[in-house]
Amino acid sequence: MLRPSPVVVVAALLVACKPSRSDSPEPHPVATATAAEVASSMDRAADPCQDFYRYACGGWIDATPLPADQPRFGRFHALRERNNLAVRGILERAAAREGDKLGQFWDSCTDEAGIEARGLATIEPLLARIDATGATGSTGSTQNTSPLFALLGELHLRRVGVLFDLDVQPDYKQPGTNLAFFSQGGLGLPDREFYRGAEARLTSLRAAYLAHVARMLELSGMPGDAAAKAAADIVAFEARLAEAALPREALREPETRYHKLDRAGLDAHAALPWASYFEAIGRPDTLAVSLAPATYFPALAEILASTPPVTVRNYLRWHVLHAAADHLPSAFVQANFEFYGKALRGQAELAPRWKRCVEHADAAMGESIGREFVADAFPARSRDVALAMIKEIEAAFAVGLPSLTWMDPATRTAAEGKMHAIANKIGYPSKWRDYGALPIVDDHLANVAAAAQFEMARQVSEIGRPVDDERWHMTPSTVNAYYNPSGNEMVFPAGILQPPFFHHEWPMAMNFGGIGMVMGHELTHGFDDSGRKFDGDGMLREWWAPEVGARFEERAQCVDDLYSGYEVQPGVHLSGKLTLGENIADLGGIKESHRAYLQWAEANGVDPHAEAMDGLTHEQLFFVAFGQIWCTKSTPENDQVMAMTDTHSHPRYRVNGPLANLGEFSTAFACEAGEPMRPTDTCEVW
Numbered sequence: 001m002l003r004p005s006p007v008v009v010v011a012a013l014l015v016a017c018k019p020s021r022s023d024s025p026e027p028h029p030v031a032t033a034t035a036a037e038v039a040s041s042m043d044r045a046a047d048p049c050q051d052f053y054r055y056a057c058g059g060w061i062d063a064t065p066l067p068a069d070q071p072r073f074g075r076f077h078a079l080r081e082r083n084n085l086a087v088r089g090i091l092e093r094a095a096a097r098e099g100d101k102l103g104q105f106w107d108s109c110t111d112e113a114g115i116e117a118r119g120l121a122t123i124e125p126l127l128a129r130i131d132a133t134g135a136t137g138s139t140g141s142t143q144n145t146s147p148l149f150a151l152l153g154e155l156h157l158r159r160v161g162v163l164f165d166l167d168v169q170p171d172y173k174q175p176g177t178n179l180a181f182f183s184q185g186g187l188g189l190p191d192r193e194f195y196r197g198a199e200a201r202l203t204s205l206r207a208a209y210l211a212h213v214a215r216m217l218e219l220s221g222m223p224g225d226a227a228a229k230a231a232a233d234i235v236a237f238e239a240r241l242a243e244a245a246l247p248r249e250a251l252r253e254p255e256t257r258y259h260k261l262d263r264a265g266l267d268a269h270a271a272l273p274w275a276s277y278f279e280a281i282g283r284p285d286t287l288a289v290s291l292a293p294a295t296y297f298p299a300l301a302e303i304l305a306s307t308p309p310v311t312v313r314n315y316l317r318w319h320v321l322h323a324a325a326d327h328l329p330s331a332f333v334q335a336n337f338e339f340y341g342k343a344l345r346g347q348a349e350l351a352p353r354w355k356r357c358v359e360h361a362d363a364a365m366g367e368s369i370g371r372e373f374v375a376d377a378f379p380a381r382s383r384d385v386a387l388a389m390i391k392e393i394e395a396a397f398a399v400g401l402p403s404l405t406w407m408d409p410a411t412r413t414a415a416e417g418k419m420h421a422i423a424n425k426i427g428y429p430s431k432w433r434d435y436g437a438l439p440i441v442d443d444h445l446a447n448v449a450a451a452a453q454f455e456m457a458r459q460v461s462e463i464g465r466p467v468d469d470e471r472w473h474m475t476p477s478t479v480n481a482y483y484n485p486s487g488n489e490m491v492f493p494a495g496i497l498q499p500p501f502f503h504h505e506w507p508m509a510m511n512f513g514g515i516g517m518v519m520g521h522e523l524t525h526g527f528d529d530s531g532r533k534f535d536g537d538g539m540l541r542e543w544w545a546p547e548v549g550a551r552f553e554e555r556a557q558c559v560d561d562l563y564s565g566y567e568v569q570p571g572v573h574l575s576g577k578l579t580l581g582e583n584i585a586d587l588g589g590i591k592e593s594h595r596a597y598l599q600w601a602e603a604n605g606v607d608p609h610a611e612a613m614d615g616l617t618h619e620q621l622f623f624v625a626f627g628q629i630w631c632t633k634s635t636p637e638n639d640q641v642m643a644m645t646d647t648h649s650h651p652r653y654r655v656n657g658p659l660a661n662l663g664e665f666s667t668a669f670a671c672e673a674g675e676p677m678r679p680t681d682t683c684e685v686w
């Protein structure tokens, strides 16, 4: 999963967990309801050695319609739906309290009449300032772009993604200190390839995108003909930005994402009015930044120099409308959905307002919600159980190191040292964010903008300052987890420490197949193609013997080739390079959690080959529980977009890929050599 290591994400309906022990000597009987759900989700007629995903998930897939308001839905998403309902309850309770900010946010978001009546009033001043900006002159001189860059700084503080992105993260070479990272960005389509590809689907999406940009401009008051002309110029401008950008695959290399320059170096590298930008974000004292990929910014300077100012102004207007779209009157919301939901993702219906408001509230004040979510759904003992499981997974990783013949003793020792240095964060942060200075008023869009500014102002204030190790990059109710290479830390929000990943009353085979695999996955991210380049202190440096690094690369290439051969749908292949880190993490994660389960079973007198339920042994149940996490339905449109943009493989291959490369799986299901789930050639990294 997930973020910085890209990086991967239940009250009323959530069963509150009671105290439990992960070291209970008794194998838990599979609770009747759980057993029934496991069994009904399977397709026992399918052959587990032919297609294990079908075997584990066939029943669920056949019985579960894709909800009209989602482009992809799995058991993973079903948990998110339950968490959303819990958060809704929290927000409604907050709304019943006088003067509660969360409640005020909720009230303003659900006040559709107020939003309709306000129209564009909240962003009119900003749009007027864009129109009044000199933007670029035809020569693109520094003097002419200064007002543009001042405005750009302001837009970035509002999280409007124009021209490039700003992110504040630990310095890769000095992980105790924050650095501003400027990176390629500013596109309205999901990836540069959408502007370039010649396939019919991409061509028609580009036409739909052009029409959408025109529609939004028209809704904002631009006459139809002018809007059509402006949209054509905007899309052509974005296509030039896309041309200057590198493919996603290339950005997997940390060295490509990091290019540190001091102020003089910055001015020399890309002649843009950086001083105006730093002034606008309130940090004229910024001494250094990372500008990466290095080739993007000189190209951006050239593009700006050769673009008419009116096109840049229209481009900014479009992106302000785009960023605000879901918070504006229904005509904007609907137009936004027609393109981004329906055309791009194949989603049939717009999600109901309450669900969107839950997400907006979580983005705005997630830790305020998280505090209550944790109180409702995450008792202290769950944290202990999860931590005990992580220790078992770490032990399993360490036990496996000596058998990795491609490593030398020195690198193996260093890897074990890095593993022991990983900080584990479980459930919720030790220090809660204080939203006291965030102004919440009776205007939904103003609240969203204020929350974005509140967050970005904090980030920007930390440029050049020490990293706060207690900060979380996901909110507690999130169904996800992440490994952060700069902090050398794994983070598991309370939102994922729930069924179908985890439950204290479940057989441990299911917990290890579920959250145990997620833990192994995150741990392995510390050693994937990107994570391995950071040491135990989070510093980007070469700590591997060169020949060991070369042998790692050979093994990684095996995984790359394997996944590149997987088809999501006829003619649509996964990108083995884009998904490499996640696939290495999936392969290592299931192996470590399986080993950890066997160690746990042995220590607790459980026979993994004894029947657990319905003819399945405990060990087989481990694999079924793992497979069932990924039972998923999705639209073909969405699968295509994900194949181009997602660092994670399609769920079918997140199950079948790792299992086909794990000998213990084929033994557990007595698969014969040469069957699809037991190929003769396999890949192994960790």
Ligand SMILES: [Zn+2]
Binding pocket: 001, 002, 008, 521, 522, 525, 582, 585
């Ligand atoms: Zn991951």
